Amino acid sequence: MTVSQLLQNKRFLQITPIALIVLLAMVPLFSTFPYRVNIFLSWEGAYRISNGELPLRDFGTPLGGMYWVIPGIFFKIFGPQMITLIKAQVFINIISGLAFRSILKSLGVNSVVAFVAILLYCLSFSFFNFWPWYNHTVIVYEIVAFAFLFKGLLVAKSNRNIIFNLVLSALFMICSFLTKQDAGAMAFLLGAGFVTYAALQSKRWVDIAVYLGTFLLLLLFFIFVFANQGFSYWFNHGQAPHSARISSTDLLNEFFAASQWIKFYIFVIAILVFVRFRQWKSLWSTKQEMLFLLLTLGILLEAAVFQVTSYTPPDNNIFFHSFAIVYILYALVDIAKDKISSTKVLVIGSLGILLWWSGVYWKYISRIISHGKPAKEMAVNASGENVVNKETYMIDLSPVDTNMIPESQWRFSKLKSFHKIYMPQPTIDGMERLLNMDLVKNKTGELRVLNMSELTPLAVEIPYKLESGSHYPLWYHLGVGMFNKQAEMFEQRIVRNEYDLVLFEYIPSLNNFYPFRVRDTLLNHYNRVDAFPAPRRGETAGAIEVYIKK
Template sequence: MSNPFLTPRRAMVLECLLIVGLALVPLFATFPYRVNIFLSWEGAYRLSEGQVPYKDFGLPLGYGYWLVPAMFFKLFGPQLISLVKAQIFLNIVGGLSFRYILQQMRVAPGVRLLSVLVFVLSYSFVNFWPWYNNTVIIYQLVGLAFLFRGLGEGRWKWPALFFAGAFTFLSFFTKQDGGGLALLLALAILGYHSLNARRWQELAGFMGSYLLVACLFIVPAAQYGFGYWFNHGQPPHSSRLSLMDIFDVLLIESQWLKFYFAIIVILMLPELKKPRELWNNRGLMLFLLLTIGILTEAALFQVTSYTPPDNNIFFHAFAIAFILTRICSLTAIRLENLKPFIVAAAAVLLWWSASYYKYIARILSHLNPPATAAVVPGAENVVNRHNFMVNLDTTDVPTSEWTFSSLPEFHKVYMPPSTVAGIDRIMALPEVKKGKNAKVLNLTELTPLDHAIGYTQETGMDIPMWHHLGVGMFNRQLAAYTEKIRSKHYDLVLYEYAPTLNNFFPWALREELKRNYRQIDSFHAPRRPTNAYIEVFVR
């Protein structure tokens, strides 16, 4: 029998090249301003400036998400592109953690390499901006990697269990829903291990580490209104957990999740006939628990974190790894051989072509611009897939017309021309010339202006990090801002009016500004569609 093409060492090298190589691609790109990236910038900036969460600003989450971006602000400066660099780091960490988890599951090199390819194409390559719905999963993957190492033997067993507890808590302290599900999955794995091995030390070590790290983060914050800000379902927060929503989304949508569940059940039928043997097959049980747990987590996560709609696509690579492992164990197929691997890799590349083809399409469109059908009076009305819809939105500005600002905070990030011109007018205002002494309230997505203007940010236990009413701030903060506006406390107020979003920036504050301040400017907000406006008010 000839030696396989994919030896363990060769597979490891290719996996690392895939993970690191695709993660580095965004370094060579420019980006349109991303919706909601203002929140990532604001938290990273406040932390990098030494502000203390809950003491200097409040937020309904833990601050685990902002730790890595804040570190990159310290290293590279408070530019938006520093957030992309932070996500590159997170993508590499997440990819290596996923690879290590499969290695601990004893997944064959060919299946593992294909699964890594699915992971980077389906999940990490499309996430080039940091977002807490992604970071919560990255921390979970790191925690799972340490957990499976801690369930083995050797000198690193107990340090690995400590870091498993620490990163699983960081997942919870990044986003409550995803982090809570990460904890439940870890406990399910530890529960099986404890029952199967008849030993509880690993479960105790994990929980002890989790609680210790939790105390290190939460106890210092308790004196600063942590219980008010942190959303655990208490007023003024509201819970997003609804059984009806879960059933609706699972049974009406979720096609891939249900498909994977069905295939796994079919492939496990031989083992399900012998439950005792399955229970004692430690490797298969752990892999099955992990995969089913990830699919269940994705089914719940898509309901509790419903925007953007692809938050939960981390499950594809886990499901494919398990399914291919079962297929290979039931057949003579060996993906370590060159021909089967090439065929399977080509199928994966075709399956996930949407991840990379859009970048290829940009190049092709420049080389061969699409022909447009001109309207000729009296001639045939040419209708095709490019023009069958009539766009009546007169506010829309295509991204092809967006441009760059001269401010370093917006380096490599392009915005509507109206936005760029509006920023320049703001920077020329006499109120901005006051620098640190300027009193500014920035109720917009253009949070990098905080650093560009250089004013001293408001801090305090009742200052929200962002101003989405009912999510990032509440009526108590609204009343305080209303009073400040009525007393004309601020020199300059920047307000974003987004009429299609539910109090994304409180509408009541706009009414107060109309009554007590003078509006001197208005321009497009940096979002698609461009149907929101930034309004500039001075005393």
């Protein structure tokens, strides 16, 4: 059977993109991983939820609790090992890809263009996201919400199905908003814009009422339930003690000084729109086309804002590529009509995407062939000549960090919680010393522990009971995840010697990622009996210090 014949087989066109989504998502299940910096936040939230705790009621956080729901369910099923987070993310990536595919189907994108777009989506947004992270999960919930929204606005025929899909869309918009406020709020507003346009076209005003009403009712219900659990204190909408992360100056600076891809896509899309539609009325009156354009421009707008409100890591807004490219390909194929075959679109499009995003998979291939790479330091060849190449033409005069532990020297721990996760050997040695301390081995009763480090799975290994309450912060970053009120609480407890054991991660280069003021109090009132490297690399390297009562 030829490629052309395969592309005419409806079953093949339905199964292939689903298989692509599932297979690429499952790749991490067959690998091992270095300890990821900051993944402690995903682990502890999921662990607490799997133990029946609720955000705000049992722990305070500026993030929405929906971030931990899926990992928490997976912890309940598979156990609280770090590797379970990988399994949860595999599921999230599959759902994400299927939702994106559903959007393309609702918008009438032909199967070949959709396959190329799904390949791009998987490579650029899903494949390298091995770990659950709030900046990714919030977008996944949004994409699921859009999948239901466009199915309701463009595919569903009966009034019942339309309303059902709009309700589900509003539900997942709430999930997005209760994962992270900035992207969640923008997603809701975009959805409101799409529903309003569709209502203007069809005169179905009930759709606006259903979408807005469902969202607001669910939001009010959530606020009502948690109103007395510190909702207004923890939920960050720019109020004290939080600080607003958005300003018009920052947005303008980032957009006009950078944002090259976003501006390029807007430019190309504008050209395609002018070429395809001679009159504004013909575009406005074509519901499917207009919603496709609004979605694409809306995603680009969201990405421009998200890169400012969620500035680290720098590729948080990378989801926009897939939406922009699929619109461009869709428009180009429409312009070309029958001048280009589906086979050519598939082959050229797929190879182009694989070439464009080769950096995603090449790093894995390069590990296999790395033995032949050029030297990265001053060297001479076999004949005694000085070797000068791309890697050696500059001499590194920066001070040598004698504390840096190359990843080649990272090892696997025997601890069950860290199964398939490798870390620096000194970190593993430090954890073993900790677990062999008389205080830990011979504990009588319940050991009171304050763990201000990223080795949160030690709660399972020691074990100890996590403190809880609406006043207790899940995240110890001063000014982000906790504030002076919580710092004072910890200082008072340290002064009163309430903790048997304290772990504190000291990272000098990060602005109070773990509060320096708490460490100062520890140094005055507790004995530091050990310290070992945190599982970090580069400029944010730190040490985990072990304190006991004097």
